[in-house]
Amino acid sequence: MTRLQPQPGEVIDRDRPIRFRWVGRDHQGYAGDTIASALAAAGVRVFGRSMKYHRPRGLLSADFHDPNCMVTVDGEPNVRGAHRLVRAGMDVRPQDTWPSLRFDVKAANQLVGRFLGPGFYYKTFMRPARLWPAYEAVLGRFSHGGHAPSEPAPERYDHRYVHPDVLVAGGGPAGMAAAAAAAGAGVSVLLVEEEQELGGHLRWGGPDDLAALRDLRAAMAAGSVEVLTDSVVTGRYDGNWVSVLQRAGAGGATGTVRERMVKARAKHLVVAAGLIERPYVVGGNDLPGVMLSTAVRRLVNLYAVRPGDRAVVLSANASGAAAADDLSRVGVDVVRVLDARAGEDITRIRGRSGVQAVECSDGTVVECDLVVTAVGWTAPLTLLTLAGGRATYRADAARFVATGLPDDVSAAGGLVGDGTLEQLIEHGRAVGRDAARRAMRVASVLAAGVPGAAVPAVHDGHVDVPALQPAPHPELFLGATDGIVDYSEDVSAKDLRAAVREGYDSIELAKRYTTATMGPAQGKLEAVNSIAAVAAATGADLAATGTTTGRPPYVPVSLGALAGRSHSLLRRSPVQGWHDAHGAVPLYAGAWIRPDHYGDPVAEVRAVREAVGLIDVTPLGKFDLRGADVPSLLELLYVNRWRKLDVGSVRYGVMCAEDGVVLDDGVTGRLGPEHYLMTTTSSGADAAHDWMERWLQTQRRDLQVHVTPVTANYASINVAGPRSRELLARLTSLDLSASAFGYMRVRTGRVADVEDCVVWRIGFTGELSFEVHVPAGYGLHVWEALLDAGADVGVRPFGVEAQRILRLEKGHLIVGQDTDGLTQAYGAGLGWAVKADKPDFAGKPELAWQLMREDYLHLVGLQPVDGTAVPPEASQIVEDGTRIVGRITSSRMSPTLGRSVCLAMVAPHLTAAGTTVTVRLPGGGSLQARVMPQHAHVDPEGVKLRA
Amino acid sequence: MLIPCPLCGPRDALEFRFVDETVRRPEPQSASPEQWRSYLYLRANRAGAVTELWLHRSGCRQYVVVERDSLTNTVTAARLARKEAVS
């Protein structure tokens, strides 16, 4: 193959040579060349090896869907070499070349062919199972494609959301005409084209095609159509939610974004995907030098590449004749044109590393290096069938067509039928006008659903869409000898016949068994041939055999495009900057970033036990509840009683779901006659909010309660330790004395000159402590003021780890850590809170029934007999060696006691204080531990808490 | 799927959280275990017309009663749960 003289429609820029590397050697192409066209112009014929038999493979369709030239570009695997444009300095490597691109495959071919028959995945490597690791290594050789890069891509991936009135998939003549007509009718239009330029088959056509293309492009440029080239619609979902993959290759039109997933909510979808040319299944059809007529036309007319020297053309349609004309025009010797419509045929293609000769049906053998086939078209119906359309086989046209489209989807152009260029464009225009009309009707319906929105007038005029019928075409799928059906999976007609013989006689079964159409090319070229092969083997016709189910994505989508840009939405307390600046080790808890510790959690625990510490508990869920019926709501949400809570009092509440499982816990204080402040766990705040609103909106609409989430409105600081009263008193005029401000009381007042702070006397750590909720803007100020004021009493900040140790020493459970999705209130030891005599609360019946059972696990305090051993959390408690009778839910070394302490869930017969249980350790071995009389290991009487 | 929120207009279903089929909560004082557990766990999961509770979580945070066809995802009605007749 060599470069031709300039061609009228060529897309290469001969003034801009581009150097790149292929298999480690320098090559040169021109701007506009694809990797494949530049290499073909340089004489490269083999781009890779087939997956199973390692046969050499050359260009087949010379477009995005070419199964034979997947390459790795600068470490990016599975790049479509016949689509990606060359770029200066790019390093291109072949894939699937084990053992090497040049290796003579004769030996391997005969050797491995014997055990690589259909279903070899399922048969060859099944037994014995202990050899699986070895099999896996061998199968790895047969896996597709390149290797995932270990480094992150230098470019970003991104998402974009659009709401076009009309989305047109396919920028050929019909698609362009539809887009222009819809835009002309005054609606917004997004036109998506798979190739780098608009035009479809006009681009590689003759002078009339090129003239029409100029007109259509001019109309497009004049209108308001947004055009996405090098982009493909990958799926269509409910309500015309259409996903579009916008590619750019490296450094392409999207700048520093490698791929962008465009999520379009279209009011109407027009599918104008055109037709895909089908290969001919005959012996030798995968030899380099066997090409589709469209591939030849693309190579000659777009890239000025001479595809061979002596050509044989098998033609059943105008495309074959046009390819023969193109070849003759550029001086290729077209030695034979076989007219398939007249019964002429190719019976076998001969060659080793490329085409050498063709055996014709009349018995003659013609030497050649290029075989061109034009035996028919496949309509890519996937988007239409995803939208609910049905694929129906038309034997007279030898292709499937779609019927039964929903109102918001239509098809235009070659996908629907054949016609002259004028007819295709006219069809596109009419479909475009009709699409605009239907989109406006949808817009009107949507606007009617928006309160207060102006509803646009709808012009309900009718648009006549001319009929477009598929032209008659002979059914040409399988030739006289067996050839390759699926190029990327290396499945032959013989393999499919064998699969049917083995009983896999439906297309869906045969597909999975042989993996035909399941490779990276997803059967774009080969699907109908595989149906034909199964039909031939079963004796059924194609209509009865049917198609396989097309599913999104239409083309492979990178994980990067699905993920998009990294949006790590992080919630930060107003004090987090201080934590960062003071050596806090971050803990990511749900959406929040928090200080886990500041370097020495044990010292932080000691400070709280012996002096005073500060912890930022801003993520605590907080809800401002107002209204006359707040107590009624609380009575429903919590198992506790709330009616008698007086102003200034605080109660710990346990929230259960309707199945009695503990959902959340926290304290709620009454700030005024009809004003409460409720707190929840940090991780449960959102769910608790939904749950409250669900009661108010669906069950108890009579309740007069207003719920306002105020989690982020307050910075929350817990001041804990024996000297906490002394410290806080320096910054507030509130009387903090034990008599004036008792345990489980709440006040509002001024702290460090900040008004409207809420001060709670509660104690998760087990120490005397005050929790201060500060209007968020002053959170950092109050935090720093407390540290300044407390330097002489030994104040220090403590993090989540110290808090976890402290609360475990005190035996306070954490919902979700010490309980799980099956733990009902009594099992968590929270039965004391359940007021069973209340008429109603969430989970009431289940809790009543739990009391009658004895089969549930109980939360207990537990101490290993050997106090130096800390059994890891989730260690199992076992009996008789193997029977699981519980688990460790929390465990730490207690700095206060100098020994390990735990909370554990145990079976009911193990709950008595003093019972010794066996804890199995994850690394093997076990330890003995004793059940304690209560959950608290430190200060079980609560003397410190109530000081 | 688009859900026409009565307050916000038509919005992508991703903004909503599916909550449940609309089920009646039995009287907790008198419900038998069979009745209560049917309320907790048993759902019709019909193919066809269904009435469901959705929460417009990323929108107005209102609970919305949605009538849709589970075969086609066509939504035929969406009403604020708080405006429903008490059942």
Ligand SMILES: [Zn+2]
């Ligand atoms: Zn809403």
